[in-house]
Each structure stands twice: as C-alpha cells, then as structure tokens.
Amino acid sequence: MSSDAELVDPDVDLRVPAQRRELFASHGAVLIVISLGGGLGALARYGLARALPTPSGGFPWNTFLTNVIGCFLIGVLMVLITEVWSAHRLVRPFLGVGFLGGFTTFSTYASDFRTLLRPGTVGVAFAYLAGTVLAALAAVLVGVWLTRTVTGAARNPERAS
Numbered sequence: 001m002s003s004d005a006e007l008v009d010p011d012v013d014l015r016v017p018a019q020r021r022e023l024f025a026s027h028g029a030v031l032i033v034i035s036l037g038g039g040l041g042a043l044a045r046y047g048l049a050r051a052l053p054t055p056s057g058g059f060p061w062n063t064f065l066t067n068v069i070g071c072f073l074i075g076v077l078m079v080l081i082t083e084v085w086s087a088h089r090l091v092r093p094f095l096g097v098g099f100l101g102g103f104t105t106f107s108t109y110a111s112d113f114r115t116l117l118r119p120g121t122v123g124v125a126f127a128y129l130a131g132t133v134l135a136a137l138a139a140v141l142v143g144v145w146l147t148r149t150v151t152g153a154a155r156n157p158e159r160a161s
Contacts, residue, residue: 033090037098045103057121060112063105064132070104071136075143083153 012019045066052062077095081087109132116125147153 041102
C-alpha cells in the first residue's frame with residue numbers, strides 16, 4: 001500500500017520547475033536505482049549475447065535464455081521480497097524494474113521473430129515465438145515454487161523480519 005507521499009499527482013506539469021523539484025524529491029531515489037539497475041541488467045544481457053551469438057537463421061538462444069533466466073529470477077525475487085524478507089523500499093525498483101527490466105528484452109525477442117519470418121525459417125520463428133512465452137511463464141512459476149520450497153515460505157506465509 002502506498003502512502004500519500006508516494007503517489008504522483010496526475011496533473012503535475014514537468015515544465016514547472018517547482019513541480020519538477022517536488023517530484024524528484026519524492027521519487028528521485030527510485031528513479032536513480034531503476035536507472036542504475038537497468039544499466040547493469042543491460043550490460044549483463046550484452047555479455048550473454050556476446051557469449052552465445054546467434055548464427056544467421058538459427059534459433060536465438062541468447063535472447064531466449066536471457067528472457068527465461070530473467071523470468072525465473074523475477075519469480076525468485078518476488079517471493080524473497082514479499083514473503084521471506086522485509087526488503088528495503090529500493091530493492092524491488094533496483095532489482096525487479098531496473099536490473100531484470102534491463103536484462104530481459106521484449107524488443108529483441110520481437111526483432112528476432114521478425115528476422116526469422118522468411119522462407120526456410122518460418123517454423124523456427126513460430127517455435128521461438130511460442131516457446132519463449134511458454135518457457136518464460138514456466139520459469140516464473142518454477143522460480144516461485146522453488147524459492148518457496150527452499151525458504152519454507154509456502155509453509156509460513158507470514159513475512160519474516
């Protein structure tokens with residue numbers, strides 16, 4: 001539940017310096033940690049793409065693995081910060097929105113699918129399209145289940161201190 005201080009007034013005019021300052025004062029730390037996490041996540045994605053280059057017309061394993069790993073990690077993270085730990089208010093923006101948002105990539109997924117839509121690779125394209133969604137959803141569920149199992153959060157739904 002958000003406090004009134006955390007809510008953003010929908011009619012804030014960012015062209016007005018006083019309103020910009022007020023918005024940054026109340027949300028500046030969140031914006032900073034999201035930016036830092038996003039940059040680190042994008043660097044991690046770049047590293048994985050360099051380690052697993054996709055051959056022309058081949059299955060884009062680097063993007064597939066990036067998105068599946070990211071989805072698994074978001075499942076783990078959400079259980080840890082909502083059911084296991086009392087996390088600092090900046091942990092979810094830094095790791096969930098920032099790092100994992102920068103690490104996973106819908107745009108590259110869509111671009112890879114489009115690239116594969118040509119004679120000879122249409123089957124690979126649709127396998128990639130469906131396989132990524134199914135594997136990503138399964139990865140979130142496995143991450144949640146595994147984290148609850150390992151931490152005992154499933155047996156004790158109360159958040160630990």
